Amino acid sequence: MVTVKLPRVLHPASRGGLSHEVEGSSLGAALDHLFAMEPALRPHLLDEKGEIRSHVLIFVDGRRAVLRDEVGDHSEIRVLQAASGG
Amino acid sequence: MTRIAVGTEKGGYILEGDEADWEVSGPLFPGWKVSAFAAVSDGYLAAVGSNWFGVGIHRSTNLRDWEPLDSPPAWPEDAGREMELIWRFHDDGIRLWAAVAHAGLFTSLDEGITWEPVDGLNEHRTRSDWQPGFGGLAAHRIITSAESIWVGISAVGVFRSDDGGSTWDLKNDGIGPVGAVGEERPEVGYCVHGLANHPADPGRIWRQDHVGMYRTGDGGDNWERVNDGLPADFGFVIWRDHGSGRLFTIPLESSENRVPVGGSLRVYRSDDDGEHWAVSGAGWPDDPQFTAVLRGAFDGDGRGSFAFGTTGGEVWLTGDNGESWARLGPRFPRIGAVSLL
Numbered sequence: 001m002v003t004v005k006l007p008r009v010l011h012p013a014s015r016g017g018l019s020h021e022v023e024g025s026s027l028g029a030a031l032d033h034l035f036a037m038e039p040a041l042r043p044h045l046l047d048e049k050g051e052i053r054s055h056v057l058i059f060v061d062g063r064r065a066v067l068r069d070e071v072g073d074h075s076e077i078r079v080l081q082a083a084s085g086g
Numbered sequence: 087m088t089r090i091a092v093g094t095e096k097g098g099y100i101l102e103g104d105e106a107d108w109e110v111s112g113p114l115f116p117g118w119k120v121s122a123f124a125a126v127s128d129g130y131l132a133a134v135g136s137n138w139f140g141v142g143i144h145r146s147t148n149l150r151d152w153e154p155l156d157s158p159p160a161w162p163e164d165a166g167r168e169m170e171l172i173w174r175f176h177d178d179g180i181r182l183w184a185a186v187a188h189a190g191l192f193t194s195l196d197e198g199i200t201w202e203p204v205d206g207l208n209e210h211r212t213r214s215d216w217q218p219g220f221g222g223l224a225a226h227r228i229i230t231s232a233e234s235i236w237v238g239i240s241a242v243g244v245f246r247s248d249d250g251g252s253t254w255d256l257k258n259d260g261i262g263p264v265g266a267v268g269e270e271r272p273e274v275g276y277c278v279h280g281l282a283n284h285p286a287d288p289g290r291i292w293r294q295d296h297v298g299m300y301r302t303g304d305g306g307d308n309w310e311r312v313n314d315g316l317p318a319d320f321g322f323v324i325w326r327d328h329g330s331g332r333l334f335t336i337p338l339e340s341s342e343n344r345v346p347v348g349g350s351l352r353v354y355r356s357d358d359d360g361e362h363w364a365v366s367g368a369g370w371p372d373d374p375q376f377t378a379v380l381r382g383a384f385d386g387d388g389r390g391s392f393a394f395g396t397t398g399g400e401v402w403l404t405g406d407n408g409e410s411w412a413r414l415g416p417r418f419p420r421i422g423a424v425s426l427l
């Protein structure tokens with residue numbers, strides 16, 4: 001299972017809390033599994049074209065990742081709180 | 087008991103109370119801009135937005151416990167538009183409407199669970215000419231009456247549909263355009279800031295525009311300027327207390343300097359349908375207030391209560407139809423949305 005950790009600001013959109021166990025061999029597949037459990041998260045992480053929103057950073061095992069990047073059975077996916085802006 | 091929902095740049099708050107005794111709860115949705123509240127048949131909705139995480143809608147039956155809705159309004163993948171903010175909800179008793187930026191109108195028949203774009207407006211033949219104002223390219227006002235719908239879009243103008251939203255016409259004759267060059271009158275480019283109408287005669291509409299206060303008696307076919315007594319043309323607020331017919335507005339100095347004229351924060355009222363305006367009641371601060379009231383930051387109950395919030399984070403209320411005014415509660419973050427619930 002892959003662990004997805006969300007920033008606190010996304011708590012209102014995630015009924016199951018800030019940590020989720022999902023399945024998937026790529027970041028995109030893991031997020032699809034996450035959105036099946038927590039559909040309200042989708043528009044907060046992906047844009048209208050289905051890409052990661054432009055100011056959202058997602059790391060897999062400590063490295064910045066894009067949707068096609070592979071994830072392992074025990075990977076940790078972290079969605080970062082935005083560090084820019086007011 | 088009066089209950090005021092306050093949407094700010096950083097969270098939402100609920101003020102509940104009477105006279106001088108007010109309780110504050112919140113913040114709701116910490117870290118989120120709360121752009122709109124609405125009472126719907128089975129509870130309440132709140133719209134949130136973020137520069138990074140997009141928009142969302144949350145639903146509650148008690149204003150304390152909220153759950154996210156799975157599918158807020160969204161533009162199609164090929165539309166080339168972003169869902170930046172939900173500016174306003176409007177419940178016509180059958181359908182729920184949402185006015186959004188990038189400018190568009192969406193409607194829901196299931197209390198906000200699913201939303202459909204109103205293509206007749208969103209894909210209007212003039213769409214390619216729509217340009218954003220300082221506040222973005224936003225649809226932010228909705229009036230409905232039977233099959234007629236009016237929508238205000240900044241900085242485009244007022245649109246009217248007489249067939250339930252299938253087809254739309256621009257209704258801005260008599261309004262000065264913003265930033266037009268040359269003698270030819272443009273079809274779009276009219277920066278409507280606020281709309282209020284007469285419920286028994288819905289074609290009578292008052293309009294706080296970027297360039298002044300206007301009214302129409304024919305649903306927007308013709309607009310006339312009604313600024314007598316106002317210290318400035320600019321402002322965002324127009325509210326009609328339906329019980330008394332009294333109109334309220336809050337003039338700001340100018341487009342360039344969006345603060346009360348001379349720092350004098352005052353609501354102005356009209357008791358003759360906008361013919362004449364004067365300062366409303368007492369209770370205003372003597373010291374200067376260089377703060378503004380934005381287009382979503384006011385609401386009333388139609389029975390003499392009217393509240394507004396400022397960019398300085400203050401909430402003001404009258405409970406006697408503008409005879410007396412008082413500031414309530416703590417100082418909040420910049421306020422963009424106020425609803426009496």
